[in-house]
Amino acid sequence: MTVSDPVSTTVANNFTVVLSDPGSYVHGTVTLTGAIYGGGSLVYATTIEYAVSGSTTWKTLPMCSPATAGQTFSCTWNTTGLASGTYDLRATATSGKTSGTSLAVTDVVVDNxxxxxxMTDPGATLSGTVTLGATSTDADSGVSQVVIQYAATGTTSWTTACTIGTSPFTCRFDTTKLANGRYDFRAVSTDNAGNTATSASVTGRTVDNTVSSVAMEDPGAYLTGTVTLTATATARTGVASVAIQRSPSGAGTWTTACTLTGTSPFQCAWASTSTPDGLYDFRAVLTETGGAVTTSALVSARRVDNTALRGADVQAVNGAATVGRIEAxxxxxxxxxxxxxxxxxxxxxxxAAMAVQVRIRDGAVLGLTSKDDTxxxxxxGTVVNLGSVNLKEDFVKTNKTTIYNxxxxxxxxxxxxxxxxxITLKLGTLSSGGALRTVATAQNMVWTPSTGATDAFGTASSGAPATETGTVDKDF
Structure with a gap:
């Protein structure tokens, strides 16, 4: 049996004014809509007001369209002259002595x-697989995505190299897909309100895949159990082999994890349990058929951690009315x-059952993106030794914190x-905050355990992150 997500509707036996939520973030000119229920056959004059969140200084928008009961009404909100920040909205409908005001729609972020x-300079000469990156910030609604683009120098025909939705805004890019020559690079950032900006271009970078190149791909910050190690390589005279090597971080004493032949990418399954826990550097060494040897840049300080006690899984269960919204x-x-x-x-x-408080903070409070609520x-008032869970979505409104008993x-x-x-945490009553959103997209949460938790013998837990298992779904 397949069950759909619930759909909300309004049932009113009395005169009720409902203002629709325009969304978490707005910019420019926005159409606001509402509806009247249970108001008989009267024609109502409607207004919509706005105020800085938490204040009581309401300002009225120009007269909205009139409506009768069961009909919608609308008016236009020009936000371009407003200071960036959060605003509350409410609607009023009046016909003679009959008047009603909607519940407020709170904490709508205006960001114009x-x-x-x-754009980060990728280097003067590029070959093989390289890292492209950009930096982007947005103080009001947060960065939604960064698109990195390239164009042949002297042209304006930009092509997307990659689209990145979370910080750091970097991606790996295979330059062998391009013809050798000179290229410009730029980054286009879009915030959650829909504003966009384009960086200055980094111009005249040379793509040259006539030279030999080899790159070690990042295996991850934490390495546990069997790990896939990957390198890419091109060679003028052909690839004889690629060796992937490890060394204790900073030591420069290299041990070969695997030697590979064939075509790029070169991969092997490496048992991280074969080496003591600790920090390691990795590199790839290309040997050409003609005998020349090229060594990649290092991927440094990756932690091998096979501690027995660690996070295995994190799951959320919806016990309330709304899927995708954190509730009692x-x-x-x-x-x-x-x-x-x-x-x-x-x-x-x-x-045994113990009273605690569960705190959910908007990602911006922690210097993260809007989809890194934690x-x-x-x-x-003291954080316990469970670590933290990155919810990987925007459950809490911008710069807000919500606490549940x-x-x-x-x-x-x-x-x-x-x-x-x-460990089971069951939410009870709201303690403070309450500035919550209902998320529409599925995501996998990531739990980073605290190393303060121990087993019965005092052995500390690993701090390696554990990603939610199973089918990707809307949590809570």
Missing amino acids: VAPAVT NDSLTLTYTDTVKPSSITPTFTG LDVLVG ATMTASSTVVGSANRTV
Whole structure:
């Protein structure tokens, strides 16, 4: 059986004015709409007002279209003369002595300022696989995406190299797809309100794949179990082999993880358990059929971490009315790979139900993007040793923090032959904030455990992030 997402509708037996939400972020000229329910056959004069969020200084927009009961009305909101920030909106309908005002739509971000964006210089000569990047910031609605483009020098025919939705705004780009020659590069940034900005171009960079090149791809910040190591290479006289090597970080004492032949990309499965935990550098060494040797730039300080106790999974369960919105009765589970000593999470925790607070902060509060809202757990105002969960979506309005009262419990489950601790957080009443959004897109949360949690023998948990498993869905 397939069940759809719920659809909301308004049922009113009394005179009711409803103002539609124009969206979390707006810019320029916006059409605002509302509806009247239960108002009989009268014709109503309608107005919409706005105020800086949290204030009571309401300003009226020009007269909206009139409406009768069951009809919608609209008016235009020109935001270009307003200071960037958050605003509240409300609508009023009046016919003679009959009048009603809608609930306010709160914390709508007005942003008419384009983001700042700068293209990073990829280097004077490019060959093989290179990193393209840009920096971009937006103080009001946040950066939605950065598109990196290239064009043959002297032309204006720009082609997209990659589109990046989260910071850092970098991507790997295979220059062998381009004809050798000179190219310009630029970045186009779009914020969440829809404002765009284009960087100054980095001009006259030479793509030359007549020379040999080799690049080590980043295997990730944390390496656990079997890891795929990847390198790309091109050679003037042909590739004889590519060796992928590791060294303790900064030591320069290289050990070959695998030697590969064939065609680019070159990949091997490497057992990270074959080396002690710690920080390592990686590189790739190209040997041409003619005997020439080329060594890649280093990928530095990647952590091998095969600690037994670590985060295994994070899941959210919707226990309330709205899928994709954090509400009372929703719950979050954090599953470890082994058993955890409850008192290492917070001193008085035994595993039985304990009163805590769950804090959800907008990504901008933490200097992250709007889709990096982050959840952690507090007892008495102190963060407990569960780490944090990046929700990977925009659940909380810009620069806001929401706190729920909650209960925390610990239970055990068996996976294979391993006993695992599961921490369950069930949300209760709203404590503060409440500036929440309903998200429309599916995402996988990422839990970064605290190394303060330990097993029964005092061995600290790994801090390696654990990504939500299973089908990508809308959480909460």
